[in-house]
Amino acid sequence: xxxxLPSTYAWSNFTILALGVWAIAQRDSVxxxxxxxxxxxxxxxxxxxxxxxxxxxxxxxxxDTVRFCTGMAIFxxxxxxxSCFFAYQMxxxxxxxxxxxxxxxxxxxxxxxYQSIDTPGPPRPYxxxxxxxxxxxxx
Numbered sequence: 001x002x003x004x005l006p007s008t009y010a011w012s013n014f015t016i017l018a019l020g021v022w023a024i025a026q027r028d029s030v031x032x033x034x035x036x037x038x039x040x041x042x043x044x045x046x047x048x049x050x051x052x053x054x055x056x057x058x059x060x061x062x063x064d065t066v067r068f069c070t071g072m073a074i075f076x077x078x079x080x081x082x083s084c085f086f087a088y089q090m091x092x093x094x095x096x097x098x099x100x101x102x103x104x105x106x107x108x109x110x111x112x113x114y115q116s117i118d119t120p121g122p123p124r125p126y127x128x129x130x131x132x133x134x135x136x137x138x139x
Contacts, residue, residue: 009050012043030096037087047077
């Protein structure tokens with residue numbers, strides 16, 4: 001029997017299958033569904049890499065069984081974005097939040113220094129710098 005994909009393909013997909021079973025069994029766990037979702041996203045990338053590196057088209061090697069296995073592997077890859085969508089919906093239902101911080105480019109949720117200009121309240125006072133006594137540094 002010709003095996004055209006390496007064993008890492010099978011191990012990664014079986015691991016994601018086990019994570020999916022764990023995520024369904026632990027109905028209140030946000031971590032389980034998050035691990036399943038990130039694992040699905042990673043296997044999409046690794047499946048593309050596996051297909052592009054290991055698929056060889058030659059007439060003596062391409063039997064009906066290999067064609068069927070190739071078709072099912074590609075079909076599985078095409079269904080993974082749909083699985084990611086449903087896993088993300090489950091993640092949101094369980095209370096997970098989409099928190100992605102891109103540093104300077106991202107939108108910050110920190111509102112501690114925010115002061116609205118719409119409210120007619122007095123402005124916050126600046127700290128009184130003159131009242132602080134500075135100690136001279138010992139030389």
